[in-house]
Amino acid sequence: MPKDDRVIELQPNIFLLRGEDSGSHSYLIRGDYKNVLIDSGLDKNFPKLQRSLLMLGIKLRDIDIVINTHEHFDHIGANRYFQDYALIAAHRFAATKITVEDRYVTMYKSSDLNEPPLKVHLWLEDKSRFDLGNYILKIVHTPGHTSGSICIYEVTRKLLFTGDTVFAGGTLSYIGESGSVGDYINSISLLETMKINEIYPGHGAISKTPEENMQKAILNAKALLRDEEGVEIAHFQEAP
Numbered sequence: 001m002p003k004d005d006r007v008i009e010l011q012p013n014i015f016l017l018r019g020e021d022s023g024s025h026s027y028l029i030r031g032d033y034k035n036v037l038i039d040s041g042l043d044k045n046f047p048k049l050q051r052s053l054l055m056l057g058i059k060l061r062d063i064d065i066v067i068n069t070h071e072h073f074d075h076i077g078a079n080r081y082f083q084d085y086a087l088i089a090a091h092r093f094a095a096t097k098i099t100v101e102d103r104y105v106t107m108y109k110s111s112d113l114n115e116p117p118l119k120v121h122l123w124l125e126d127k128s129r130f131d132l133g134n135y136i137l138k139i140v141h142t143p144g145h146t147s148g149s150i151c152i153y154e155v156t157r158k159l160l161f162t163g164d165t166v167f168a169g170g171t172l173s174y175i176g177e178s179g180s181v182g183d184y185i186n187s188i189s190l191l192e193t194m195k196i197n198e199i200y201p202g203h204g205a206i207s208k209t210p211e212e213n214m215q216k217a218i219l220n221a222k223a224l225l226r227d228e229e230g231v232e233i234a235h236f237q238e239a240p
């Protein structure tokens with residue numbers, strides 16, 4: 001296989017496709033039954049995403065499902081290249097923002113939205129599942145960063161795709177227009193009850209210390225509520 005340092009095989013048939021310039025990462029899961037892409041990333045990063053997929057032998061039409069971790073533009077921007085072939089899936093609170101082009105919440109600039117409307121075919125709920133044969137994905141609704149934020153739990157290997165909800169080191173992301181610090185703390189407390197081996201976030205490094213990251217994230221969120229100075233907010237350019 002040709003080398004591309006933007007592509008990392010994290011598990012058999014699970015690949016990190018690294019985002020650039022503050023665009024989110026994408027993750028490819030080559031399933032026995034269906035191929036899933038988690039987040040499409042920034043629109044402008046699409047040519048690089050396409051090249052990485054092609055290197056893995058995946059053409060656009062081979063992606064069956066795109067799951068968006070939430071409604072921010074840097075995670076859904078390239079959906080439009082997939083939506084005529086693949087099913088686009090997002091939590092229903094994200095779907096309502098994406099489909100009406102709610103710029104306040106998605107943070108699109110007006111100049112970015114002169115393209116065909118973004119579609120969401122599958123409106124997800126907490127506990128929705130995708131059976132891919134070799135992998136099983138379970139949706140966990142984790143509002144906080146935004147109202148429509150989800151984490152995607154891979155049941156067989158206990159992996160968690162976290163979008164902007166949990167980052168390595170417990171660094172917080174910006175709490176968005178539809179988000180809530182209270183919901184965020186509640187969501188992380190819920191995740192803390194789950195057995196998780198590795199965290200695959202939307203930006204920055206992957207993590208093999210989920211418990212520490214989540215404890216730190218809760219401490220950071222509580223500090224944010226107290227208006228403490230020096231609470232770490234994520235910068236999205238760290239290399240994994």
Ligand SMILES: [Zn+2]
Nearest residue numbers: 070072145164
């Ligand atoms: Zn976000």
